Every structure is written in C-alpha cells, then in structure tokens.
Amino acid sequence: MKVKEVADLTGVSVRTLHHYDEIGLLVPDNVTEAGYRVYSDENLTTLQQILFFREVGFPLKKIKELLDSPSFNRLEAFELQRDMLVAKRRQLETMIETIDKTLQSERGEMTMTNEERFKGFDFSSNPYEQEARDRWGDEAVDKANQNVSKFGEKEQEEMNRIYSNLAALRGTDPAAAEAQAAISDWYMFLNKIGDYSMEAFAGLGEMYVADERFTKNIDQFGEGLAVFMRDAMKAYSESK
C-alpha cells in the first residue's frame, strides 16, 4: 500500500507517515524505484500498535523504544494496551461522574469541594494515603504526591490487571533492561506522562515490598513480582 491508501485507511495524514519514517518509527518495508513508500501488512500492524500507544498518551520516542526492544511481544503488548484503554475508560467514567455532580451542584442540588470538582483529572484520593502517612511520615508522602499520581479503588483494580500483563511481559526475559523500560513506560502512562522525581519512584518501589498490602496485591500475579518491581524501579531510578 502506498501512503495515501494507508492514510485513508487509518485516518492519519500523509505528513504523519512521512514524519514516522523520518524518525525511524515506521519505516516502510519497501520503496519503489521512484522512491515511493510502500507499506506491508506487517507495517500496518506496527502502525496499529503505534496508534494505540499514541492514543493513551505515549510520546513517539517511548513508542519507538518499546517497539525496538528485543523482548517486545506483540500479543502481550495488545493485552497491555487493552488494559490501558480500559483504565482510560475508567478515567472517563470518573470524569462523567464528576460532571454529573457538577451539574447537580450548579443546579443547587448539592455542594462540592474543590477536590471533588477535579476528580478524574488528578486521581486525587488514594485509599492507602493515610497508612502511608503513618508509616513514612508526612513529608515523604507529600514529596511523593508532588510527582506521583494517586489512584482510586477503581483505578487500583485496573492496575492489578496491568500488573499481571507486566508479569507476562517479564516472563520472557526476567532481568532484562527492556522490562524495566516497559515498567517505566507503563508507570509514566499511569502518571499521565508527567515527570516524577526518581527518588519518589524508587521510594514507591520500596513501598511495594515494605507494605504487605501492596505486596499481596502484586504478588498474586506472580511470586516475587513485588520484589522484582522494586529492584527494577530502583535500578531504573539509579540509571538516570
């Protein structure tokens, strides 16, 4: 297929395909004598992957890293993507709920706190927060909160599924740096691709093994996953 066919099929612009070629994200399998780009079916599958990751907010650079990673597995990636989309749908649902409440409050049927009015945008309200405050002190938690998004119960549920798929991705190549990259990517996604302090990131890893509540949740998808994640997160944060 040539550029315009692909563009019409997928909804992206020709310029975008050129751009993806330029940055090496999607290089067409074939090129004609005249220099025309010709995309294979394999290319289309890759494009599908790219568009999914793009939809959930990954920057192109990260997408490239992911696809280039030797431990990358298409099938498992699709499963991971599925969970991400479900998580994003959850977020939308939270936003819809927030709007419904806002509508009620605008009609004077109820009142809302400022925090409530932004639920769905900042994931405020972490069920583990109070526990964390007791355990590590307020400063540590506040510092972490500055950079790390918090989750509600529903989000937690989705995270569990994502954990399980990460465990699957890990199965192929347990200690590989690529797995760490995948975790970092996933983490960045959950944080809406925001930046976060590396200490906080590593600290979160510590939390996974220090708090048995977390450990249980995580390990139910693979014995020792919590420890692995902590190590991976630590290694990743130190590598920066």
Place this chain on the structure above:
Amino acid sequence: MKVKEVADLTGVSVRTLHHYDEIGLLVPDNVTEAGYRVYSDENLTTLQQILFFREVGFPLKKIKELLDSPSFNRLEAFELQRDMLVAKRRQLETMIETIDKTLQSERGEMTMTNEERFKGFDFSSNPYEQEARDRWGDEAVDKANQNVSKFGEKEQEEMNRIYSNLAALRGTDPAAAEAQAAISDWYMFLNKIGDYSMEAFAGLGEMYVADERFTKNIDQFGEGLAVFMRDAMKAYSESK
C-alpha cells in the same frame, strides 16, 4: 488560591497556569501587591471547563473563543461536555472491541480486514454512505470523506444528544455568530479537530435538509434545527 495550590489541586503545572494567563485564557481574578496571581472560585470553575474541553481535544484558541462568547452558558456547556465525554467513551469501547478482535486474530481464531483493524481510529463505516453515493454521486462523497469523519450507529446516537444540547445553547441567542462558532467548534471536535474543506462543510449542511432521514433526526430536538444548522454552516463556510 495561589498558583501552586491550584496546580496541586488540578494536576496542571504552574507553567501552564502562567501560560493560560499570558494568552488570556484564564486570568486570575486577583493579583497581590507583589504581583502574585490569586485565583478565585470562579476561576476554578473556568479552569474546570478549560480542562474538560482540553481533554476532548479542543485547541486552547477555540476554548478561549467559546468561553469569551457572550452567549456562552456554563450549565449547558457542562451538558455538552458530558455528551462529548460519553462519545469519547464510545470511541474507546470501539477501540477495545477492535483490540479484542485483534487478539483473536493474532491467536489465529479469526481473520480481520484492514478496515476492521483500524476501527475506532477513523470511524470508518457510515450507514448513510451508500445512500449518499446514490444521491450525490461518488466524487462528492469521496471528496467529503477526505475531510469529514464518518460515524457508526453508536456515534450517531451520541450525536443526537449533542444536537439537542446545541439546540439548547442556541435557544438563548438564535442567530448569533457565536452559535455558529459553537457549531463549528462542535463539528471540529467530532472530526477530531482535523481540518476540513469549507465546501464539504457547507455541503454537509445541505445534506441535513435535503435528506429527510437527517432532517427528522435533527428536528426532533427542535423544529427547524436542521435548516438553522444548514444556514449556520453555510454562513460559517462563506465567512472564511
């Protein structure tokens, strides 16, 4: 509230608030002697609106136009936003379905056409398409398709609700240019903020009154809405 408080509450960066101030999108109601920005509750409500519109893909310039419009009504805007979010959730659901099918086909349980593999991204498959081809000829339809997104039945359903809210927004100020701007904004949203040719846009308006199937659907939310929309779309396209 000062910048950082607002930033922490809403999840946006301080820089973003500065930026919104710079471009006049969200100017704090108060400023201290020292020049510190102080945001009122009213400012927060506006910010909520901004973030909602941003979430569904509106460019900041359009958001500003909308908010500045004298006929802008907060309550109805929230209702419109709700419908947009629901529409986006629908899109996510389509994407999830697509992934599920992709997973099956990857496992060799079924085969997919290339079109199917990109459903949810390009909204391909318009139930009215064949009718349109018969009525206006292929070139016209193809031309329109180049710039205008197509919808499935589910999307059509959501569009109906959006129409109804547009009718409400229109109620306050029927012939105003702002209503036309609102329609254009809404239309751009449905097209994923893509560009479109003005002739195609105006042509679509013609379709609304020419095809009684469309007319019925639209007018059920207000007598004459289809005609109004056609005129608005025509006027808008000519104004460019």
Place this chain on the structure above:
DNA sequence: TGTTGACTCTCACGTTACGTCATACTCTAT
C-alpha cells in the same frame, strides 16, 4: 504520443502548548 490530474518526493519554515532554565523578588518561619 503527448498531456493532464492525482499522487508522490524532499526540503524547510511555521505552529501549538507548554518545558526548562536563568535571574530576581517575596514571604513565612526559625
């Protein structure tokens, strides 16, 4: 066979929505 119209290519500069310093002022707390 010549020509048209749709498609394609490669520069290359423009745009949006901020990120990221740099430098300097302000405010609260010890």
Place this chain on the structure above:
DNA sequence: ATAGAGTATGACGTAACGTGAGAGTCAACA
C-alpha cells in the same frame, strides 16, 4: 536576618506534526 519555599518575568527549547514550495511519477485518456 537569613534560609527555604514560593512566585515573577523573560527567553529559548521541544514534540508532533501542518503547510506550502518546487519537482518528479504514473495511469489514463485524447
């Protein structure tokens, strides 16, 4: 009165393309 956290204003950087400009390519039709 001095540190530390917060804030302000430039001003340049970045990501993911958009938008022409100028030129080559290809199938179809006269």
